[in-house]
Amino acid sequence: MTMEFEFEELIEQIQNHYENRELSKIKEILSEINPADIAAILEELPENQRLLFFRLLSKEDAADTFVELDGDTQEALIHGISDTELREVLDELYLDDAVDIIEEMPATLVKRILKNTDRETRKAINILLKYPDDSAGSIMTPEFVDLKKDMTVEDAFKRIRRTGVDKETVYTCYVTDASRHLLGVTTVKDLLLHDYDDSIEDFMETNVIYLNTLDDQELAAQYFDKYNFLALPVVDMEERLVGIITIDDALDVIQEENTEDIQKMNAMLPTEKTYLKTTVFETWKSRFPWLLLLMVSATFTGSIITGFEDKLATLTILTAFIPMLMDTGGNSGGQASVTVIRAMSLGEVNFRDYFRVIWKEIRVGLYCGLTLAAVNFLKIWLIDKLAFQNDEITLLIDVAICLTLVVEIVFAKFIGASLPMLAKRIGFDPAVMSSPFITTIVDAVSLLVFFGISSAVIPQLH
Numbered sequence: 001m002t003m004e005f006e007f008e009e010l011i012e013q014i015q016n017h018y019e020n021r022e023l024s025k026i027k028e029i030l031s032e033i034n035p036a037d038i039a040a041i042l043e044e045l046p047e048n049q050r051l052l053f054f055r056l057l058s059k060e061d062a063a064d065t066f067v068e069l070d071g072d073t074q075e076a077l078i079h080g081i082s083d084t085e086l087r088e089v090l091d092e093l094y095l096d097d098a099v100d101i102i103e104e105m106p107a108t109l110v111k112r113i114l115k116n117t118d119r120e121t122r123k124a125i126n127i128l129l130k131y132p133d134d135s136a137g138s139i140m141t142p143e144f145v146d147l148k149k150d151m152t153v154e155d156a157f158k159r160i161r162r163t164g165v166d167k168e169t170v171y172t173c174y175v176t177d178a179s180r181h182l183l184g185v186t187t188v189k190d191l192l193l194h195d196y197d198d199s200i201e202d203f204m205e206t207n208v209i210y211l212n213t214l215d216d217q218e219l220a221a222q223y224f225d226k227y228n229f230l231a232l233p234v235v236d237m238e239e240r241l242v243g244i245i246t247i248d249d250a251l252d253v254i255q256e257e258n259t260e261d262i263q264k265m266n267a268m269l270p271t272e273k274t275y276l277k278t279t280v281f282e283t284w285k286s287r288f289p290w291l292l293l294l295m296v297s298a299t300f301t302g303s304i305i306t307g308f309e310d311k312l313a314t315l316t317i318l319t320a321f322i323p324m325l326m327d328t329g330g331n332s333g334g335q336a337s338v339t340v341i342r343a344m345s346l347g348e349v350n351f352r353d354y355f356r357v358i359w360k361e362i363r364v365g366l367y368c369g370l371t372l373a374a375v376n377f378l379k380i381w382l383i384d385k386l387a388f389q390n391d392e393i394t395l396l397i398d399v400a401i402c403l404t405l406v407v408e409i410v411f412a413k414f415i416g417a418s419l420p421m422l423a424k425r426i427g428f429d430p431a432v433m434s435s436p437f438i439t440t441i442v443d444a445v446s447l448l449v450f451f452g453i454s455s456a457v458i459p460q461l462h
Contacts (some may be wrong), residue, residue: 007037007040007041010029010033010041011041011044011045013029014026014029014041014053017029018049023052023056026053026056027056027057030053030056030057030061031057031058031061035061035064035065035067035068036068038057038061038065038068039065039066039068039069039073040068041053042054042065042069042073043069043070043073047076047080050073050076050077051076051077051080051081054066054077054081055081055085059088059089059091059092060092062088062089062092063088063089063090063091063092063093064092066089066093066101067093067097067100067101070277071104071105072277074101074104074105075104075105075106075109078105078109078112078113079109083112083115083116086112086113086116087116087117090113090116090117090121094141094143094168095121095124095125095128095141095142095143096128096139096140096141096168096249098113098117098121098125099125099128099129099138101113102114102125102129103129124142127142128140128142131213131214132214134216134217134218135213135214135215135216135217136211136212136213136214136215136216136217136219136220136234136245137213137214137234137242137243138217139217139220139245139249139252139253140213140234140242140243140244140245140249141168141243141244141245141246141249142242142243143166143167143168144167144168144169144172144173144174144231144233144241144243144244145159145160145163145164145167145169145170145172145173145174146173146174146175146176146180146241147159147173147174147175147176147186147200148175148176148177148200149175149177149183149184149199149200149201149204150199150200150201151199151200152196152197152198152199152200153191153194153195153196153197153198153200154196154197156173156186156191156200157191157196160173160188168244168246169230169231169244169246170188171187171188171189171230171231172185172186172187172230172231172244173185173186173187173188173191174208174233174241174244175200175201175204176240176241179240180240180241180242181238181239181240181241182208182210182233182235182239182240182241183204183206184200184201184204184205184206184208185204185205185208185233186200186203186204186205190203190204208233209223209227209229209232210232210233210234210235211223211232211233211234211235211245212234212235212236212237213234213235213236213237213242213243217253218253218257218345220232220245220249220250220253221250221253221254221257222346222347224245224247224250225254225346226347229247229250230246230247231244231245231246231247232244232245232250257345260431261341261345261429261431294437294440297440298440298443300440300444301326301440301443301444301447304444304447304448304451305322305447308447308451311451311454311455311461314460314461315392315397315454315458315460315461316392317390317392317393317397318397318450318454321401321450322447322450325401325404325405325408325446325447325450326442326443326446326447328372328405328408328409329408329409329411329412329439329442329443329445329446330412330438330439330442330443332365332368332408332409332412332413332416332442333412333413333415333416333438333439333441333442334416334438334439335413335416336361336364336365336412336413336414336415336416336417337416337417337419337420337438339417340357340361340416340417340420340421340430341420341430341431344420344421344424344430345430349421350424351421351424351425354418354421357417357421358414358417358418361413361414361416361417362410362413362414364413365409365410365411365412365413365414366406366409366410368409368413369405369406369407369408369409369410370406372405372409373402373403373405373406374402376401376402376405377398377399377402380393380398380401380402381393381395381398385398394458396457396458396459397454397458399457400450400453400454400457400458401450403453403457404446404449404450404453404454407449407453408442408445408446408449408450411442411445411449412438412442412445412446415438415441415442415445416438416442419437419438
């Protein structure tokens with residue numbers, strides 16, 4: 001609440017300076033704010049003020065702020081600034097940030113952006129754009145510090161000072177041979193702790209963890225999480241170093257992947273826009289297909305109930321327990337699916353653990369089923385029958401309901417754990433096999449189990 005209040009107060013302060021035409025004070029305020037916060041302020045302002053305030057920023061702050069803006073605001077600014085101003089912004093951007101911006105822009109603006117970059121930058125951008133979406137190559141930057149193994153520490157520092165100003169990070173340095181093959185890695189800390197005459201070959205780390213350009217970007221995020229990297233090297237098919245992925249890009253990937261998984265797990269098609277930036281039509285389009293599929297599949301449960309109309313007519317009390325049974329089964333399957341999907345995304349389990357996961361979930365389902373059945377047995381007998389004096393409830397009906405609970409929960413845990421792992425095995429996103437999809441399956445099975453057990457246990461239904 002405090003941060004939100006300060007943000008609103010800052011915008012109000014800037015607006016007051018704007019109304020009094022005190023642009024120098026606005027420039028002074030913006031110069032003291034982090035570019036990410038400047039971007040948040042600009043996105044809250046009217047378009048005419050946004051362009052004016054953007055022009056008050058220094059070249060470095062303008063570039064850093066531009067990267068933090070959403071795609072629509074970036075597009076509006078590009079339309080409003082001159083080619084000279086655009087060129088100044090592009091000159092300050094790192095290549096991976098420039099590629100991200102280009103991917104968001106319409107074709108007409110892409111041509112203008114590329115026209116205002118030099119030939120070498122254009123060539124590097126085109127190379128990065130050729131990598132598949134969601135690959136390590138698509139999020140890497142070719143701007144890194146490379147050293148040679150026969151350099152001394154003094155030589156290394158000279159190279160860092162000479163070339164580091166244009167690199168995204170200078171802390172982690174990579175050692176390559178004449179053909180750019182990755183040989184080792186060292187850090188500025190290692191360099192500082194060794195004598196100037198020491199050779200890099202003597203202390204560089206040769207067991208380097210790296211990615212291929214075609215590896216999934218989610219794997220990069222997992223490496224950062226597992227090894228606590230600040231940067232991760234990326235090599236081509238011949239193990240030549242072509243770029244690095246930095247921690248800020250890895251965090252973006254984690255956020256994107258988590259958002260995408262959450263959307264899929266809640267029966268929505270993924271969208272890259274923020275909630276308020278997504279139009280009503282786009283939101284409808286992302287939700288409607290899954291709702292339609294789930295609605296059609298849910299008709300099977302209606303068909304099952306219709307098929308047992310005669311038995312329900314004989315004992316109408318059974319109808320009262322159908323919602324509880326279906327909800328419990330769906331919730332049980334949802335717990336298992338979410339747990340397994342999350343474990344898979346963190347690399348904790350994979351398909352070779354399939355039988356271990358299934359055996360564990362079956363046992364968990366059995367424990368949960370027996371516990372819930374015991375509680376439910378007492379609840380039905382003491383409250384539904386005795387407290388509410390419902391004579392329709394008999395001991396056999398209570399037993400049938402509780403047996404159904406045990407069977408359906410075990411089955412729900414089995415399905416909830418199995419489907420995500422099988423989906424991953426055949427190349428689908430495990431998040432697709434999420435709670436809504438599993439609930440539909442479990443609902444149908446719960447009804448079949450309930451009517452099957454009831455028919456076998458209760459004499460009136462024979």
